[in-house]
Every structure is written in structure tokens, then in C-alpha cells.
Amino acid sequence: MLKEKIEAIVSDIGKVLPEDMDALKEDVEKNVRATLNAAFSKMELVTREEFDIQMSLLSRTRVKLEALQEKLSDMEKQLEKNNSDN
Numbered sequence: 001m002l003k004e005k006i007e008a009i010v011s012d013i014g015k016v017l018p019e020d021m022d023a024l025k026e027d028v029e030k031n032v033r034a035t036l037n038a039a040f041s042k043m044e045l046v047t048r049e050e051f052d053i054q055m056s057l058l059s060r061t062r063v064k065l066e067a068l069q070e071k072l073s074d075m076e077k078q079l080e081k082n083n084s085d086n
Contacts (some may be wrong), residue, residue: 010036
């Protein structure tokens with residue numbers, strides 16, 4: 001997916017270059033491609049699928065955490081009630 005985006009950008013840049021730069025077009029495209037690849041690799045990007053999986057996992061974890069917090073709160077109330085009865 002990322003490679004396709006990079007190639008689309010390179011292609012778009014190649015299309016806007018003036019015709020008298022055809023001799024340099026290949027070099028420009030190669031340099032732009034290399035620059036974009038280097039920039040994107042430094043960004044440590046993830047795919048949309050990986051992102052969606054992590055969001056789903058985070059959502060399920062949040063639900064479990066909220067349930068545990070509620071359970072803990074109920075147990076603390078019960079403990080306080082038992083201590084006050086003694």
C-alpha cells in the first residue's frame with residue numbers, strides 16, 4: 001500500500017515536469033522515490049489493518065478494565081461496611 005502511494009507521488013511529479021526536462025526525469029523520480037522511502041521508513045508507520053487490530057484490542061481491554069474497577073469498588077464498599085459493622 002505504501003509503495004503504491006510512493007509510486008503515485010513519483011508519477012505525479014514526473015507528469016508536472018516540463019518536457020525539456022525529460023533527460024532529468026528519471027533521475028528526479030529516482031531521487032524522489034529514495035527520499036520518500038527514507039522518510040517513511042523513519043516514521044515507523046503501521047498498516048491500517050494493524051492499527052484497527054490494536055484499536056479493537058485496546059477497546060476490549062478498556063471494557064475489561066472498567067469491569068474490574070467496578071468490581072474493586074464494590075469490594076471496597078463491602079469491606080468498609082464489614083469494618084463499620086464490627
